[in-house]
Structure formats: structure tokens, C-alpha cells
Amino acid sequence: MRIRRLEISSFPVPFRVVFKHASASRAQAENIIVAVCSDDGEIGYGEGCPRHYVTGETVESAASFLRLYSDSLVGSVTDVRSLRAWTDSHREIIDRNPAAFCAVEIALLDLLGKASGVSVEELLGLPPLAGRFPYTAVLGDSPYPVYWWQFRRYRKRGFCDFKVKVSDDLERDRRKLRLFSNRKDARLRVRLDANNLWVSAEECVRHVASLPYPVYAIEEPLQEGDLEGFRRVGEECGARIILDESLLRVEQLDTLEDPELWILNLRVSKMGGIIRTLDVAHRAADRGLGVIVGAQVGETSILTRADLTVMHAAGANLVASEGAFGTHLLKRDLTTESLMFGDGGAIDIGRTGIGGNPGLGLKIRNDELVSLK
Secondary structure, eight states: OOEEEEEEEEOOOEEEEEEEOSSOEEEEOOOEEEEEEETTSOEEEEEEOOOTTTTSOOHHHHHHHHHHHHHHHHHHOSSHHHHHHHHHHTHHHHHHSHHHHHHHHHHHHHHHHHHHTOBHHHHTTOOOOOSEEEOOEEEOSOOHHHHHHHHHHHHHTTOOEEEEEOOSOHHHHHHHHHHHHTOOOTTOEEEEEOSSOOSOHHHHHHHHHTSSSOOSEEESOSSTTOHHHHHHHHHHHTOEEEESTTOOSGGGGGGOOOTTTEEEEOOHHHHTSHHHHHHHHHHHHHHTOEEEEOOOTTOOHHHHHHHHHHHHHHGGGEEEEOOOOGGGTBSSOSBSSOOOOOTTSEEEHHHHSOTTOSBTOOOBOGGGOEEOO
16 A cells, blocks of 8 residues: 555534633634545545643644655555654654644554554554443533533433542632532542642642542642652642643653552543554553543544544553543534444443444545645
């Protein structure tokens, strides 16, 4: 198989509701969509979600990266081995542009799978995708009536695992957590996401200690990379610490001692694609570190499908999963059938029709794409 061309687009679809947290507020998707076309007419699709506050990327910078390296990728990649070789030899530039590379890597894996007639899992030497995958309900920092309405909808769908975005307003957050303390359900599990909100560990500990419901983990409570401060927060709050913006590359795992303290949030776009995310997940398993397969707000079904590959490979080491919102959040998805959680907050692979299909197994509505020439 030879790749003939690479096309760069976006899918800036509006959200059904505005999603807010301490680092950003979003009303529509921000993504980069790559299509790679083979000489026999097959097309593979991939997606990345550049976020300036996570990796320093924007849609414009991602498009620039892809324009710069498209000829090299088209001329070099013919199979998984050559894709990994290109990835290894360009590690430093990918480290600076992970979401951009994620989009093209997923597209290449989709195309290679289609050309070989095998799923992405089989292409990567993984077991076939099967089973049921539960997801976390994510509650943003919305006005309380919106927050309450979202909470009730999640509970009616059967969600028991929640991630709550917190603010610097203690009374606001106490009100949020009271919704959980008023429910007598031993299955409820809550973690917080601070999005690097606090500067000092003392301030964070006081805030969390004043909340009316126990949390099992706190994500990025302090400024990015403050591992000693994170450790203090975890110890004093009796909670595990989730690393997201502070964990971007596999070699950073070497700085993490005490596996009972840390959980890694592995967002495929942030990590630079499926293969690089799998490398981190495997290293984490070797070191006894739990992982969450996270998601960027506004992911389409392309990244949801890529996330499933990592979730499946993580197995028992998977603490939780995020995303799969599909048209629960997007006004339209990029695929003909939106890959998203149903009742019970889960995706049942047997009901999706994607298990075992070549590549990602998705059908793309490419007429919805906006070209970024």
C-alpha cells in the first residue's frame, strides 16, 4: 500500500451546552481532522484536539505541523513498523505537537487496518475489542441549576462514577457536593478536577477538607508539575492524585514513586496518538500505577474509538474512563452512528457494530469537514 495524499480539516461543531472549568469555557469543538488516502482509493481518518493550556497547541499550529511533515509521512509510512520508526525518529517534535501527530497517526492506523482487512487492535497485536466499557459522568463548573439538571440526568442513566470540576468558591463547591451526600448509594464514587486551580497546598487542603462528601482522588490540584505539592495534598486529604497536564511523556513516569498515590490521566490526543499512549499504559502497569483513559471536551467518535483501544489494552489497571459523549454534547457527530455511552453510562461493543471491522470501523460524514488548506 502507498499513501497518495494527506488532507487537513476541522469539524467545529457547536455544543448543546457550554462546558466550563477553571482553565477554559467551550461552546464548540476545537479539533484537527486528518484524512490519508491510499493509491487504491482507501481513506483513513484521525482526530486530534489541540489545547493551548495542555500542550501549548492550537488548531492553527497543529495544521502547520501537518503541512510541514505531510510529505515525509506520506513518503515513509507503509506499515505499522515504518510508522513506529518515524514516530521514534521524530520524538522531540512530536512531544511539542502531540495532538497534531495524534490526528495523523490515528488516520494512518485506520488506513493500514482497512488496507489489511483487520481492526486497529489486530494491527497492533492486541486482543479483539469486545465487552462493556463504563464511563465517568463529568460535571463542569456550570451555574447550579445547570449542574443540578446534569447531575439528575446522569443519575437517571445509571452513572455511579463522577468527576466534578471545582472552583475557588468554597460555598459553590460545597453546594455541588451536597447533592452526593444527600444520596444513600454506596456505589457512588467522586473525584475532583481542579485544572491547576490552587497555588499552595495549604489552600487546596483547606478547600477539600471543607467539602461535605469524601473524594477518592484529586486531579491537578496545584500548578502544573508541582509533584511535591501534589504529594502533600494527597497525603493530607487522604486522596490519590491524578496527573493530567503534568504527565505528557513516558519518561516522566520515572519520577513517580509510591504507586498507591498516583493515577495517570492518559488522553490519547495529549499523549500523541494510540501507540504512544499504549507505551505509557504498559509502563504504568509495570510500575503498578493506575490509569484513567481521559478525553478532551468535544471529541468526536473518532477519538472515542481510539480511546477504546487503550481502555481495552489497560485491562484491570484501568481506574476509570472519560468521554464518549457523542451527540449528548455535540449537536452533530462526524460519524454516521455516534459512538457514545448509553444507559448505565457504558458502551457495549456488541451493540456498536464496530468490533472486528477493518481499521477503526467507523463511517465518516466527510461532507461536514471544513478544509484547512
